[in-house]
Amino acid sequence: MKLVGPWLSGYTRRVGTTLKLLNLPFEHLPYHAYQQRERVKAFSPMMRVPALELDDGQVLIDSSAIVDYLDSLVPPEQRLMPAGGPERVRALQLAGYAMACYDKLARYCDELMLRPEAYRLAHLQAGYEEQLLIGLGVLNAAHAQPWFLGPRISQADVMAVIAFQSAAVVLPHAVNNEAFPQLAALAHHAMQLPAFSSTLPDLSDLQASGLFGADANA
Ligand SMILES: N[C@@H](CCC(=O)N[C@@H](CS)C(=O)NCC(=O)O)C(=O)O
Incomplete structure (x- = not known):
């Protein structure tokens, strides 16, 4: 593939x-x-x-x-998505929030990268940030121990870690380990696995993206 x-x-x-x-x-x-x-x-x-x-x-x-x-x-x-029962509902629910967080972050980044500063719509950016922080709050309150489904990693963990780490790079003033300690612990746990640690964007990719200087703290 x-x-x-x-x-x-x-x-x-x-x-x-x-x-x-x-x-x-x-x-x-x-x-x-x-x-x-x-x-x-x-x-x-x-x-x-x-x-x-x-x-x-x-x-x-x-x-x-x-x-x-x-x-x-x-x-x-x-499999990373349970076949049925309450575990499937929970995984779908949290993966849905994590995807929605990343979607809002992607729109926020599009504003930054694609629209010249004079034409950016501040209320749109503020709205995306507000929605993103609400979604991360939901995930932070979901008590991963160590994963959202307990001992078993699922798609909810995969997307939550990615959304949190990406948001921490773009909006470090609002998305950081102090603001979202449970997500920080989840990301720390995930980074012990090569599947996460070997897929982090390169610093050169971040710099070339035109978003900012890298300031990840996750
Ligand atoms: N819902 C899609 C979103 C994919 C998406 O938005 N990809 C972006 C890059 S992160 C892209 O290809 N944008 C270019 C475009 O859509 O023209 C997914 O989950 O794969």
Whole structure:
């Protein structure tokens, strides 16, 4: 399988982390959706990442569809989304919040990266930040011990760690270990696993993104 997209894209990192947690081999093609559109287009006609090219040449887009497919490739006990019951509801609920947090962060970043400063809409940015902080508050209160489902890692943990770490880089004044201690502990626990530690964006990717100087504290 080939995964198209850079780790700077949290949605791509979600898929890469999942592939690694499930021990599924893949080739990583870190093409950037905005800066390498033609390369991305060769795999993903709408020029969106992540895209996953399967071994038979079919391509899946959208991280939620992709991680759902990847779960189907491994035995039930290894899957990152429980099959049913209260555990599934909880994993879906928290993964939903984590995705919504990342979506708001992505919109906030688009304002910063794509719109010239004079044309930025301050009320939009403030609204995205407010929604992001509310979502992170929900996740912080969900008591991961050490994961949200207890001993078993799930898609909720994967996306919550990615959303928290990415937000901590972009908005360090508001998203940090003191403001969200439970998420900080979750991220610290996750970073013991190569699936998370080997998919952090490079400093050069962060600098090239035009967002800021890197100031991650997660
Ligand atoms: N819901 C999608 C979101 C994917 C997404 O927004 N990807 C961004 C990069 S982080 C992208 O490709 N943007 C370029 C575009 O959509 O034109 C997912 O979960 O995969």
